[in-house]
Amino acid sequence: MAILDLKHKLAILSDAAKYDASCASSGAEKRDSLGGKGVGSTEGMGICHAYAPDGRCISLLKILLTNFCIYDCAYCVNRVSSNVQRARFSVREVVDLTLNFYKRNYIEGLFLSSGVIRTGDYTMEEMVRVARSLRLDHDFRGYIHLKLIPEASPELAAEAGLYADRVSINVELPADESLAVLAPEKDAAGIKRAMGRMRLRIEDHAEPARKTGRRKFATGQSTQLIVGADAAKDGDILARSAALYGSYQLKRVYYSAFSPIPDGSARLPLSRPPLVREHRLYQADWLMRFYGFGQGEIVAPGQDLDLAVDPKTAWALRHRGDFPVDVNTADRETLLRTPGLGARGVDRILQARTQTRLTLDDVKRVCGSVKRAKPFIVTADWTPGAAVDSDDLRASLVAPQQLSLF
Numbered sequence: 001m002a003i004l005d006l007k008h009k010l011a012i013l014s015d016a017a018k019y020d021a022s023c024a025s026s027g028a029e030k031r032d033s034l035g036g037k038g039v040g041s042t043e044g045m046g047i048c049h050a051y052a053p054d055g056r057c058i059s060l061l062k063i064l065l066t067n068f069c070i071y072d073c074a075y076c077v078n079r080v081s082s083n084v085q086r087a088r089f090s091v092r093e094v095v096d097l098t099l100n101f102y103k104r105n106y107i108e109g110l111f112l113s114s115g116v117i118r119t120g121d122y123t124m125e126e127m128v129r130v131a132r133s134l135r136l137d138h139d140f141r142g143y144i145h146l147k148l149i150p151e152a153s154p155e156l157a158a159e160a161g162l163y164a165d166r167v168s169i170n171v172e173l174p175a176d177e178s179l180a181v182l183a184p185e186k187d188a189a190g191i192k193r194a195m196g197r198m199r200l201r202i203e204d205h206a207e208p209a210r211k212t213g214r215r216k217f218a219t220g221q222s223t224q225l226i227v228g229a230d231a232a233k234d235g236d237i238l239a240r241s242a243a244l245y246g247s248y249q250l251k252r253v254y255y256s257a258f259s260p261i262p263d264g265s266a267r268l269p270l271s272r273p274p275l276v277r278e279h280r281l282y283q284a285d286w287l288m289r290f291y292g293f294g295q296g297e298i299v300a301p302g303q304d305l306d307l308a309v310d311p312k313t314a315w316a317l318r319h320r321g322d323f324p325v326d327v328n329t330a331d332r333e334t335l336l337r338t339p340g341l342g343a344r345g346v347d348r349i350l351q352a353r354t355q356t357r358l359t360l361d362d363v364k365r366v367c368g369s370v371k372r373a374k375p376f377i378v379t380a381d382w383t384p385g386a387a388v389d390s391d392d393l394r395a396s397l398v399a400p401q402q403l404s405l406f
Protein backbone atom coordinates (compact mmCIF):
# COMPACT_ATOMS: atom_id res chain seq x y z
CA MET A 1 0.00 0.00 0.00
CA ALA A 2 1.34 3.42 -0.95
CA ILE A 3 2.37 5.66 1.92
CA LEU A 4 0.24 8.79 1.92
CA ASP A 5 1.55 12.20 2.86
CA LEU A 6 -0.20 14.17 5.56
CA LYS A 7 -2.02 16.44 3.13
CA HIS A 8 -3.41 13.49 1.24
CA LYS A 9 -4.54 11.81 4.46
CA LEU A 10 -6.19 15.01 5.55
CA ALA A 11 -8.10 15.20 2.28
CA ILE A 12 -9.38 11.64 2.68
CA LEU A 13 -10.15 11.69 6.38
CA SER A 14 -11.80 15.10 6.50
CA ASP A 15 -13.97 14.18 3.52
CA ALA A 16 -14.91 10.90 5.21
CA ALA A 17 -15.99 12.77 8.35
CA LYS A 18 -18.44 15.05 6.56
CA TYR A 19 -21.27 12.55 6.89
CA ASP A 20 -21.33 12.96 10.66
CA ALA A 21 -23.53 15.89 11.64
CA SER A 22 -23.21 15.56 15.39
CA CYS A 23 -20.95 18.43 16.30
CA ALA A 24 -21.56 21.78 17.90
CA SER A 25 -19.20 23.76 20.03
CA SER A 26 -21.81 25.77 21.89
CA GLY A 27 -22.24 24.74 25.49
CA ALA A 28 -18.52 24.26 26.10
CA GLU A 29 -17.01 25.43 29.36
CA LYS A 30 -15.46 28.89 29.07
CA ARG A 31 -11.68 28.50 28.93
CA ASP A 32 -8.90 30.60 27.51
CA SER A 33 -5.16 30.93 27.35
CA LEU A 34 -5.01 34.60 28.35
CA GLY A 35 -2.09 35.16 30.65
CA GLY A 36 0.19 32.92 28.64
CA LYS A 37 -1.05 29.64 30.07
CA GLY A 38 -1.92 26.85 27.70
CA VAL A 39 -3.02 26.92 24.09
CA GLY A 40 -6.39 27.93 22.67
CA SER A 41 -9.73 28.91 24.10
CA THR A 42 -13.40 28.16 23.66
CA GLU A 43 -14.42 31.81 23.36
CA GLY A 44 -13.29 35.32 22.59
CA MET A 45 -11.27 36.97 19.87
CA GLY A 46 -9.86 34.87 17.11
CA ILE A 47 -12.39 32.08 17.39
CA CYS A 48 -14.36 31.59 14.20
CA HIS A 49 -17.83 30.40 15.10
CA ALA A 50 -19.07 29.33 11.71
CA TYR A 51 -22.37 27.49 11.56
CA ALA A 52 -24.11 26.23 8.47
CA PRO A 53 -27.75 27.35 8.17
CA ASP A 54 -28.95 24.00 9.49
CA GLY A 55 -26.95 24.51 12.67
CA ARG A 56 -23.91 22.43 11.80
CA CYS A 57 -20.67 23.70 13.21
CA ILE A 58 -18.10 24.16 10.48
CA SER A 59 -15.14 25.63 12.33
CA LEU A 60 -13.79 22.49 13.94
CA LEU A 61 -11.07 20.31 12.52
CA LYS A 62 -13.47 17.52 11.75
CA ILE A 63 -11.70 14.32 10.84
CA LEU A 64 -11.65 10.60 11.23
CA LEU A 65 -8.65 8.99 12.85
CA THR A 66 -9.04 6.41 10.12
CA ASN A 67 -11.60 5.39 7.52
CA PHE A 68 -10.57 1.77 7.76
CA CYS A 69 -13.41 -0.12 9.41
CA ILE A 70 -14.07 -3.75 10.22
CA TYR A 71 -17.84 -3.24 10.13
CA ASP A 72 -20.08 -3.27 7.09
CA CYS A 73 -22.87 -0.78 7.76
CA ALA A 74 -24.70 -0.58 4.43
CA TYR A 75 -25.30 3.20 4.59
CA CYS A 76 -21.64 4.07 5.30
CA VAL A 77 -19.03 4.94 2.72
CA ASN A 78 -16.32 3.61 5.04
CA ARG A 79 -17.75 0.12 5.48
CA VAL A 80 -15.29 -2.74 5.05
CA SER A 81 -16.74 -3.73 1.65
CA SER A 82 -16.50 -0.19 0.28
CA ASN A 83 -14.01 0.54 -2.46
CA VAL A 84 -12.81 3.89 -1.15
CA GLN A 85 -9.20 4.87 -0.67
CA ARG A 86 -8.16 4.29 2.94
CA ALA A 87 -5.97 6.34 5.22
CA ARG A 88 -5.01 6.48 8.87
CA PHE A 89 -3.55 9.21 11.01
CA SER A 90 -1.18 8.52 13.85
CA VAL A 91 -2.08 9.97 17.23
CA ARG A 92 0.82 12.38 16.91
CA GLU A 93 -0.35 13.59 13.51
CA VAL A 94 -3.82 14.47 14.79
CA VAL A 95 -2.37 16.27 17.81
CA ASP A 96 0.03 18.29 15.64
CA LEU A 97 -2.63 19.12 13.05
CA THR A 98 -5.00 20.35 15.75
CA LEU A 99 -2.39 22.53 17.41
CA ASN A 100 -1.08 23.95 14.15
CA PHE A 101 -4.52 24.72 12.73
CA TYR A 102 -5.57 26.24 16.00
CA LYS A 103 -2.55 28.51 16.20
CA ARG A 104 -3.28 29.69 12.66
CA ASN A 105 -6.85 30.42 13.72
CA TYR A 106 -8.30 28.02 11.16
CA ILE A 107 -10.32 26.17 13.75
CA GLU A 108 -11.72 26.46 17.23
CA GLY A 109 -11.30 22.85 18.18
CA LEU A 110 -11.34 19.22 17.16
CA PHE A 111 -14.12 16.84 16.24
CA LEU A 112 -12.66 13.35 16.14
CA SER A 113 -14.43 10.22 14.98
CA SER A 114 -13.12 6.96 13.54
CA GLY A 115 -13.88 3.76 11.76
CA VAL A 116 -13.47 0.73 13.99
CA ILE A 117 -10.04 -0.85 13.65
CA ARG A 118 -9.15 -4.16 15.33
CA THR A 119 -11.59 -3.72 18.23
CA GLY A 120 -13.77 -1.05 19.79
CA ASP A 121 -11.32 -0.79 22.70
CA TYR A 122 -8.28 -0.40 20.46
CA THR A 123 -9.97 2.34 18.43
CA MET A 124 -11.28 4.18 21.48
CA GLU A 125 -7.88 4.00 23.15
CA GLU A 126 -6.28 5.68 20.11
CA MET A 127 -8.85 8.48 20.18
CA VAL A 128 -8.43 8.95 23.92
CA ARG A 129 -4.67 9.19 23.42
CA VAL A 130 -5.22 12.13 21.06
CA ALA A 131 -7.40 13.98 23.55
CA ARG A 132 -5.17 13.09 26.51
CA SER A 133 -2.08 14.39 24.72
CA LEU A 134 -3.81 17.62 23.68
CA ARG A 135 -5.03 18.30 27.21
CA LEU A 136 -2.18 16.98 29.34
CA ASP A 137 0.91 17.34 27.16
CA HIS A 138 -0.04 20.59 25.44
CA ASP A 139 -2.54 22.15 27.86
CA PHE A 140 -4.91 22.60 24.90
CA ARG A 141 -7.94 24.61 26.03
CA GLY A 142 -9.89 24.59 22.79
CA TYR A 143 -13.00 22.55 22.14
CA ILE A 144 -12.82 18.77 21.79
CA HIS A 145 -15.67 16.55 20.65
CA LEU A 146 -15.01 12.81 20.72
CA LYS A 147 -17.18 10.24 19.06
CA LEU A 148 -17.50 7.26 21.38
CA ILE A 149 -17.34 3.69 20.17
CA PRO A 150 -20.32 2.10 21.95
CA GLU A 151 -18.69 -1.30 22.35
CA ALA A 152 -15.53 0.16 23.93
CA SER A 153 -15.06 -0.45 27.63
CA PRO A 154 -16.87 1.85 30.07
CA GLU A 155 -13.49 2.85 31.52
CA LEU A 156 -12.27 4.18 28.18
CA ALA A 157 -15.52 6.07 27.63
CA ALA A 158 -15.10 7.55 31.10
CA GLU A 159 -11.58 8.67 30.31
CA ALA A 160 -12.77 10.21 27.03
CA GLY A 161 -15.23 12.25 29.08
CA LEU A 162 -12.37 13.65 31.17
CA TYR A 163 -10.79 15.36 28.15
CA ALA A 164 -13.74 16.10 25.84
CA ASP A 165 -16.19 18.99 26.06
CA ARG A 166 -18.83 16.98 24.30
CA VAL A 167 -19.12 13.31 23.42
CA SER A 168 -21.53 11.56 21.10
CA ILE A 169 -22.65 8.08 20.30
CA ASN A 170 -24.50 7.68 17.04
CA VAL A 171 -27.84 5.91 17.16
CA GLU A 172 -27.76 6.18 13.34
CA LEU A 173 -31.16 4.78 12.39
CA PRO A 174 -34.49 5.72 13.93
CA ALA A 175 -35.64 2.11 14.31
CA ASP A 176 -33.66 -0.69 15.96
CA GLU A 177 -35.08 -3.05 13.33
CA SER A 178 -33.49 -0.97 10.55
CA LEU A 179 -30.16 -1.00 12.37
CA ALA A 180 -30.33 -4.80 12.59
CA VAL A 181 -30.84 -5.01 8.83
CA LEU A 182 -28.49 -2.29 7.61
CA ALA A 183 -25.78 -2.46 10.28
CA PRO A 184 -25.96 -6.04 11.59
CA GLU A 185 -22.69 -5.81 13.55
CA LYS A 186 -24.03 -2.91 15.60
CA ASP A 187 -25.89 -3.61 18.81
CA ALA A 188 -28.82 -1.27 19.47
CA ALA A 189 -29.04 -2.40 23.11
CA GLY A 190 -25.30 -1.82 23.58
CA ILE A 191 -25.62 1.70 22.15
CA LYS A 192 -28.37 2.46 24.66
CA ARG A 193 -26.32 1.05 27.54
CA ALA A 194 -23.33 3.19 26.55
CA MET A 195 -25.53 6.31 26.35
CA GLY A 196 -27.12 5.50 29.69
CA ARG A 197 -23.73 5.09 31.39
CA MET A 198 -22.55 8.37 29.89
CA ARG A 199 -25.65 10.17 31.11
CA LEU A 200 -24.95 9.01 34.68
CA ARG A 201 -21.32 10.07 34.48
CA ILE A 202 -22.21 13.52 33.14
CA GLU A 203 -24.75 13.98 35.93
CA ASP A 204 -22.29 12.70 38.56
CA HIS A 205 -19.74 15.28 37.50
CA ALA A 206 -22.19 18.15 37.08
CA GLU A 207 -22.81 18.72 40.79
CA PRO A 208 -19.18 19.15 41.92
CA ALA A 209 -18.58 21.36 38.88
CA ARG A 210 -21.50 23.55 39.90
CA LYS A 211 -20.04 23.92 43.38
CA THR A 212 -16.40 24.46 42.49
CA GLY A 213 -16.88 26.10 39.10
CA ARG A 214 -14.38 23.65 37.62
CA ARG A 215 -15.48 21.22 34.98
CA LYS A 216 -13.87 17.82 35.11
CA PHE A 217 -15.97 16.00 32.60
CA ALA A 218 -17.80 16.45 29.29
CA THR A 219 -20.82 18.70 29.72
CA GLY A 220 -23.11 16.74 27.46
CA GLN A 221 -23.67 14.07 24.88
CA SER A 222 -25.41 14.11 21.52
CA THR A 223 -26.31 11.71 18.75
CA GLN A 224 -27.10 11.55 15.07
CA LEU A 225 -30.03 10.06 13.21
CA ILE A 226 -29.75 9.38 9.50
CA VAL A 227 -32.84 10.52 7.61
CA GLY A 228 -34.04 8.74 4.52
CA ALA A 229 -31.88 5.58 4.63
CA ASP A 230 -34.81 3.52 5.84
CA ALA A 231 -38.58 3.82 5.62
CA ALA A 232 -38.98 5.71 8.90
CA LYS A 233 -41.38 8.65 8.64
CA ASP A 234 -40.71 12.01 10.25
CA GLY A 235 -43.16 11.18 13.03
CA ASP A 236 -41.17 8.02 13.85
CA ILE A 237 -37.88 9.93 13.77
CA LEU A 238 -39.19 12.64 16.10
CA ALA A 239 -40.69 10.05 18.44
CA ARG A 240 -37.25 8.44 18.67
CA SER A 241 -35.68 11.86 19.33
CA ALA A 242 -38.19 12.62 22.07
CA ALA A 243 -37.40 9.28 23.72
CA LEU A 244 -33.67 9.90 23.42
CA TYR A 245 -33.93 13.39 24.95
CA GLY A 246 -35.99 11.99 27.79
CA SER A 247 -33.91 8.89 28.51
CA TYR A 248 -30.39 10.19 28.07
CA GLN A 249 -30.67 13.95 28.61
CA LEU A 250 -29.05 14.57 25.23
CA LYS A 251 -27.96 18.08 24.39
CA ARG A 252 -28.84 17.62 20.76
CA VAL A 253 -30.12 15.13 18.25
CA TYR A 254 -28.63 15.85 14.83
CA TYR A 255 -30.42 14.89 11.65
CA SER A 256 -28.35 13.94 8.67
CA ALA A 257 -29.97 13.39 5.29
CA PHE A 258 -28.82 10.09 3.86
CA SER A 259 -26.37 10.48 0.98
CA PRO A 260 -26.29 7.70 -1.59
CA ILE A 261 -22.84 6.15 -1.61
CA PRO A 262 -20.84 4.52 -4.40
CA ASP A 263 -21.73 0.84 -4.87
CA GLY A 264 -24.46 1.18 -2.27
CA SER A 265 -26.58 -1.72 -1.09
CA ALA A 266 -29.75 -2.51 -3.06
CA ARG A 267 -31.62 -2.06 0.24
CA LEU A 268 -30.83 1.66 0.21
CA PRO A 269 -32.68 4.38 -1.70
CA LEU A 270 -31.06 5.59 -4.91
CA SER A 271 -31.49 9.27 -4.12
CA ARG A 272 -31.12 11.39 -1.04
CA PRO A 273 -34.19 12.89 0.61
CA PRO A 274 -34.80 16.59 -0.06
CA LEU A 275 -32.61 18.74 2.17
CA VAL A 276 -35.69 20.62 3.29
CA ARG A 277 -36.78 17.44 5.09
CA GLU A 278 -33.69 17.60 7.29
CA HIS A 279 -34.41 21.29 7.86
CA ARG A 280 -38.02 20.66 8.88
CA LEU A 281 -36.85 18.00 11.34
CA TYR A 282 -34.49 20.52 12.95
CA GLN A 283 -37.37 23.00 13.20
CA ALA A 284 -39.63 20.37 14.75
CA ASP A 285 -36.86 19.42 17.16
CA TRP A 286 -36.67 23.07 18.29
CA LEU A 287 -40.42 23.13 18.83
CA MET A 288 -40.08 20.15 21.18
CA ARG A 289 -37.12 21.57 23.08
CA PHE A 290 -37.87 25.29 23.32
CA TYR A 291 -41.49 25.94 22.35
CA GLY A 292 -43.39 23.55 24.58
CA PHE A 293 -44.72 21.28 21.83
CA GLY A 294 -45.19 17.58 22.49
CA GLN A 295 -43.86 15.34 19.73
CA GLY A 296 -47.34 14.00 18.95
CA GLU A 297 -48.68 17.52 18.41
CA ILE A 298 -46.17 18.19 15.65
CA VAL A 299 -46.59 15.06 13.58
CA ALA A 300 -48.09 11.67 14.31
CA PRO A 301 -45.98 8.50 14.12
CA GLY A 302 -46.15 7.04 10.63
CA GLN A 303 -46.61 10.50 9.04
CA ASP A 304 -44.24 13.00 7.47
CA LEU A 305 -43.89 16.70 8.16
CA ASP A 306 -45.35 19.16 5.68
CA LEU A 307 -42.34 20.25 3.63
CA ALA A 308 -44.08 23.32 2.23
CA VAL A 309 -44.51 25.17 5.54
CA ASP A 310 -42.60 25.11 8.81
CA PRO A 311 -43.93 22.75 11.52
CA LYS A 312 -45.31 25.53 13.73
CA THR A 313 -47.27 27.04 10.87
CA ALA A 314 -48.50 23.57 9.90
CA TRP A 315 -49.72 23.07 13.49
CA ALA A 316 -51.44 26.48 13.52
CA LEU A 317 -53.20 25.71 10.23
CA ARG A 318 -54.58 22.54 11.83
CA HIS A 319 -55.70 24.53 14.88
CA ARG A 320 -57.20 27.64 13.31
CA GLY A 321 -59.83 27.76 16.04
CA ASP A 322 -57.09 28.74 18.54
CA PHE A 323 -56.32 31.90 16.52
CA PRO A 324 -56.05 34.84 16.33
CA VAL A 325 -54.29 35.45 19.65
CA ASP A 326 -54.11 38.87 21.24
CA VAL A 327 -50.45 39.75 21.73
CA ASN A 328 -51.47 42.19 24.49
CA THR A 329 -53.08 39.54 26.67
CA ALA A 330 -52.01 36.04 25.59
CA ASP A 331 -49.70 34.09 27.90
CA ARG A 332 -46.16 33.15 26.91
CA GLU A 333 -47.05 29.55 26.05
CA THR A 334 -49.74 30.69 23.61
CA LEU A 335 -47.50 33.29 21.99
CA LEU A 336 -44.76 30.69 21.52
CA ARG A 337 -47.23 28.64 19.51
CA THR A 338 -47.98 31.51 17.16
CA PRO A 339 -46.34 31.32 13.70
CA GLY A 340 -43.74 33.99 13.09
CA LEU A 341 -43.08 34.64 16.79
CA GLY A 342 -39.74 33.26 17.98
CA ALA A 343 -38.79 32.77 21.63
CA ARG A 344 -36.77 35.98 21.79
CA GLY A 345 -39.54 37.96 20.09
CA VAL A 346 -42.10 36.59 22.55
CA ASP A 347 -39.98 37.66 25.52
CA ARG A 348 -39.65 41.13 24.01
CA ILE A 349 -43.42 41.32 23.49
CA LEU A 350 -44.02 40.36 27.12
CA GLN A 351 -41.59 43.04 28.26
CA ALA A 352 -42.85 45.75 25.88
CA ARG A 353 -46.53 45.27 26.70
CA THR A 354 -45.93 46.13 30.35
CA GLN A 355 -45.37 49.70 29.10
CA THR A 356 -48.07 50.11 26.45
CA ARG A 357 -50.72 48.35 24.38
CA LEU A 358 -48.81 47.00 21.41
CA THR A 359 -49.68 47.94 17.84
CA LEU A 360 -48.72 45.95 14.75
CA ASP A 361 -45.74 48.28 14.28
CA ASP A 362 -44.65 47.63 17.85
CA VAL A 363 -44.71 43.88 17.24
CA LYS A 364 -42.81 44.38 14.00
CA ARG A 365 -40.21 46.45 15.85
CA VAL A 366 -39.56 43.86 18.57
CA CYS A 367 -39.86 40.77 16.35
CA GLY A 368 -38.24 42.09 13.16
CA SER A 369 -41.20 41.10 10.97
CA VAL A 370 -44.91 40.37 11.23
CA LYS A 371 -45.30 38.88 7.79
CA ARG A 372 -46.11 35.37 8.97
CA ALA A 373 -47.61 36.33 12.33
CA LYS A 374 -50.09 38.84 10.89
CA PRO A 375 -52.93 36.40 10.02
CA PHE A 376 -52.66 34.83 13.50
CA ILE A 377 -52.51 37.84 15.84
CA VAL A 378 -54.61 40.71 17.16
CA THR A 379 -52.93 43.95 18.23
CA ALA A 380 -54.24 47.32 19.47
CA ASP A 381 -54.75 48.45 15.87
CA TRP A 382 -55.05 45.20 13.90
CA THR A 383 -57.30 42.22 13.59
CA PRO A 384 -57.03 39.68 10.78
CA GLY A 385 -60.80 39.26 10.57
CA ALA A 386 -61.65 36.12 8.65
CA ALA A 387 -58.13 35.74 7.22
CA VAL A 388 -57.29 32.92 9.60
CA ASP A 389 -60.20 30.88 8.20
CA SER A 390 -59.40 31.71 4.59
CA ASP A 391 -58.94 28.84 2.15
CA ASP A 392 -55.99 30.75 0.71
CA LEU A 393 -54.12 31.10 3.98
CA ARG A 394 -51.89 28.07 3.58
CA ALA A 395 -51.00 28.99 0.01
CA SER A 396 -50.10 32.51 1.11
CA LEU A 397 -47.70 31.11 3.70
CA VAL A 398 -45.88 28.81 1.30
CA ALA A 399 -43.00 31.02 0.28
CA PRO A 400 -39.22 30.82 -0.10
CA GLN A 401 -38.72 32.53 3.25
CA GLN A 402 -40.26 29.44 4.87
CA LEU A 403 -36.74 28.07 5.02
CA SER A 404 -35.88 30.51 7.80
CA LEU A 405 -36.10 29.24 11.37
CA PHE A 406 -39.53 30.19 12.77
Ligand code: SF4
Pocket residue numbers: 069070071072073076077078079080114115116183
Ligand atom coordinates in the same frame (compact mmCIF):
# COMPACT_ATOMS: atom_id res chain seq x y z
S1 SF4 B 1 -18.93 1.33 12.26
FE1 SF4 B 1 -19.05 3.49 11.67
S2 SF4 B 1 -17.36 3.79 10.21
FE2 SF4 B 1 -17.68 1.57 10.41
S3 SF4 B 1 -19.06 1.04 8.72
FE3 SF4 B 1 -20.36 1.40 10.52
S4 SF4 B 1 -20.93 3.60 10.41
FE4 SF4 B 1 -19.17 3.27 9.02
